[in-house]
Every structure is written in C-alpha cells, then in structure tokens.
Amino acid sequence: MKFRNWMAQTMAGRYGTDPLNRALNIATLVFLVLSLFIGGSSVGGLIWVLAILSLVWSTFRTFSRNIGKRSAENEAYLRLTGRLRSRFGGAGDRFRQRKDYRFFRCPSCGTWLRVPRGKGKLSITCRQCGERFTRNT
C-alpha cells in the first residue's frame, strides 16, 4: 500500500493538527533540548517527562476521533495565548510607526490610541470608551 493512501485512511475521521498541537510539538523539542543540557539531575528528569507528556498529548490529539472536544481545547488555547499576544504584540507596531505617530494610553480604559505627530495640542477621543483627553503631539 502506498504511504499516502495509508496516511489518508489512517487520518480519515481523525482530528489532525492545529495550532495547539504545533505549540505542543515545539514544547516537546524545547523540553528535550533542555533535558539534554540539564541531564542527570532530578530537574532534568522532570523536564524529560514533560517532553514525553507533550509528545503523547499532541499524538493523542492528532489521532483523536473526538473532533469537537479537540477543537474546544484548541480554542481555549488560542483564547489564552490571544490575551498574551494582544498585551505584547502591539509593541512592535508602535515602535515601527513612532516617526509618524504618537501613541497614548486612554486614561480611562487603557486602550492604545494612535495620533499623528507634530500637530500641537490635540484633543483625543478614545475609540473604545469615548473618554476625551488632551495631549501634546
């Protein structure tokens, strides 16, 4: 039997891969490398166990037939990391646009607001909560 056919048959009705599984695969690699460096000590052993656990979990998820449950796990993972991404992800954009724009945090709700640079004193209205405040651009 050709490998592709075998794969297709094996994967029929199975969940397959998703962002959570990719993260688990990366975690497996990181844990393996870490346990190689730390090796021997009980911490190294613990990290090795973590590597095996994330490998087993991602393999289990890939071949799972319970697709609803697996996508629920994936959504929970995306929600969790999405909060982290939105907290740190905007910093790069703000840095690239710093020549043309100034960024202010809304004093009321903390949303980042972008205003053009060099316009003198500007009255800024928060697009999130409607708070008005004045800033020197």
Ligand SMILES: [Zn+2]
């Ligand atoms: Zn606001």
